[in-house]
Amino acid sequence: MxxxxxxxxxxxxxxxxxxxxxxxxxxxxxxxxxxxxxxxxxxxxxxxxxxxxxxxxxxDMPVDEMKIFFYQTLMTMGDSFLRATGETNIIEDLRDYCAHFAEKMEIAKK
Incomplete structure (x- = not known):
């Protein structure tokens, strides 16, 4: 092993x-x-x-980097959950929330 x-x-x-x-x-x-x-x-x-x-x-972790870190972590948690469970419907909801999070935190890519 x-x-x-x-x-x-x-x-x-x-x-x-x-x-x-x-x-x-x-x-x-x-x-x-x-x-x-x-x-x-x-x-x-x-x-x-x-x-x-x-x-x-x-x-010395800047707040703007922390916002991006949380956003990316939420997105990758969704990817992991999808691979582990196959639950596509809830992942669509999570990705919608992540887009909302990025917009509210002003980190959304233009």
């Missing part, structure tokens, strides 16, 4: 606010840690039937 390991390193300031977030994967062609400004991770706990989540962002 093939295995891959994901590693996330979070460097905190004196108030425990993330200053730097680095991630790396043993399965990546790039063997160096990659700096990122935000991270959202969700894991499913089948024993308790709930999601375990970690949402982190560095203190």
């Amino acid at each position: 093939k295995k891959a390991e994901l590693k996330v390193t979070v460097e905190l300031d004196e108030n425990n606010v993330p200053e730097n977030i680095l991630w790396e994967s043993t399965d990546s062609a790039n063997k160096d840690a990659v700096p990122v400004k935000s991270l959202m991770m969700a894991l499913w706990d089948p024993n308790y039937q709930n999601a375990l989540r970690i949402d982190l962002w560095t203190k």
Whole structure:
């Protein structure tokens, strides 16, 4: 069985606010840690039937980038849900909402 390991390193300031977030994967062609400004991770706990989540962002993450990050995350969650379930009707609704979100956040592509 093939295995891959994901590693996330979070460097905190004196108030425990993330200053730097680095991630790396043993399965990546790039063997160096990659700096990122935000991270959202969700894991499913089948024993308790709930999601375990970690949402982190560095203190220098600009709000305009955070808006784009949320938009793209919502869109890709829809893509993943469609692949996992085949539920096309609800995905159309989610994509409509994402278009609304992008418009309200003023990140819609002209």
